[in-house]
Amino acid sequence: MxxxxxxxxxxxxxxxxxxxxxxxxxxxxxxxxxxxxxxxxxxxxxxxxxxxxxxxxxxxxxxxxxxxxxxxxxxxxxxxxxxxxxxxxxxxxxxxxxxxxxxxxxxxxxxxxxxxxxxxxxxxxxxxxxDIAEAARLARSIRLARDMVNTPAEDMGPDGIQTTVEAVADEFGATVRVTKGDQLLKDNYPMIHAVGRAAEQEPRLIEMEWGDEAHPRVALIGKGVAFDSGGLDIKPAAGMRLMKKDMGGAANALALARLIMDAKLPVRLHLLISAVENAISGNAFRPGDILDSRAGLTVEIDNTDAEGRLVLGDALARATEEDVDLVLDFATLTGAARIALGPELAPFYTDDESLAEAINQGAVAAHDPVWRMPLWDGYDAQLDGTISDLKNTGDGPFAGSVTAALFLRRFVKGKRWAHFDIFAWNPKDKPGRPMGGEMLGSRAAWSALKSLYGKG
Incomplete structure (x- = not known):
């Protein structure tokens, strides 16, 4: 560097x-x-x-x-x-x-x-x-997120994501726990297992914890799909070309976790990354399959290319089993979000008005633009299943980012929560934003966390 x-x-x-x-x-x-x-x-x-x-x-x-x-x-x-x-x-x-x-x-x-x-x-x-120390920690975390997203899946598969988390944990004295392969089934993470079981590198849930247990618990969750072929609902070549970046949510969540630990923010940090590759093999999950989930909900698969919400669902269920004060998740979740807001503006969703205001103010302070989108209850019924509790997509092509957020809300159990549907990629060079991986939305979240937990 x-x-x-x-x-x-x-x-x-x-x-x-x-x-x-x-x-x-x-x-x-x-x-x-x-x-x-x-x-x-x-x-x-x-x-x-x-x-x-x-x-x-x-x-x-x-x-x-x-x-x-x-x-x-x-x-x-x-x-x-x-x-x-x-x-x-x-x-x-x-x-x-x-x-x-x-x-x-x-x-x-x-x-x-x-x-x-x-x-x-x-x-x-x-x-x-x-504030030189703040600028330096932000520079290091931005580099971490960009490097992770820019690294191809050959070197940043589930193994590589785990190694990177462990390196950051070692730097700050955090603890890491990994639930991997068939152990996911034994420990009740069936959706993470189903999405990643066809790949050579085993699927896993990576958890990192840091901080004083007496402080408010903050959970950060990242979608770590190291490469997304689309599964049996395979993507076309053009749609698959940049899918090394489908772990951009994990990169952003880890970069934000690094900021928290470097600044010694007074929180009990719980990072959860569902690290998988959505590959194709004889044991790949299929359209029409019905998956169990950690939350006890059954999920019918309309499309295997809507896999990110599945691995996030199990992680959200795990995070909200704790007495958690705040849950933030980051995911390169939908193309619909890009159609709505483009690559530079990150949509976020929350039902909590004070949290929404903190994120909006944080975005202005960090010059990391975000836009609040509606968790529109009128679309929630689109997710109801006929032979399962819910489906993994809404009805038809409309409001795809909204229905994906509503799917995740089913797993949050009423906790204070915000979901960021990010692109994590700069499609062309602009000042300060070189083409490639990007830390997007999570810089706004960092400013919000500083204001919420006494470091503003």
Missing amino acids: AQTFAESAQSARTLLTVRADSRDADLSSLTEAARAFVSRTGFKGGAGEMLVLPEGSGVDAIIGLGKGEDPLAFGSAPYYLEACDWQITGLPATLDPTQVMVAWAMGAYKFDRYKAAPRAPARLAAPEGA
């Missing part, structure tokens, strides 16, 4: 911020020749727009902030600027300096497990008022 932050601003080069609506005023500190140079280049001050200036200009480079509201504009700087130390001048008071550091780190990320990065990124000296 290349160094992202400079140790000090001593000898650092200067990067001037320029807002689009006050471009001329923001450039007023430059020499006349430098202002003429900027004008000739057509620099407008758009978000993430960059320009290195000639020597003697008064500053070394300028960066556009657009309206000046989104720190992710700084994500374009690390690989545009020379790989040396930089300090920001003219940072608007509207921008949180800690989030500016996080945005810089997001832009400095390169996935280098299989191919070395072509160069090191530019390093940022902490702006005045920044």
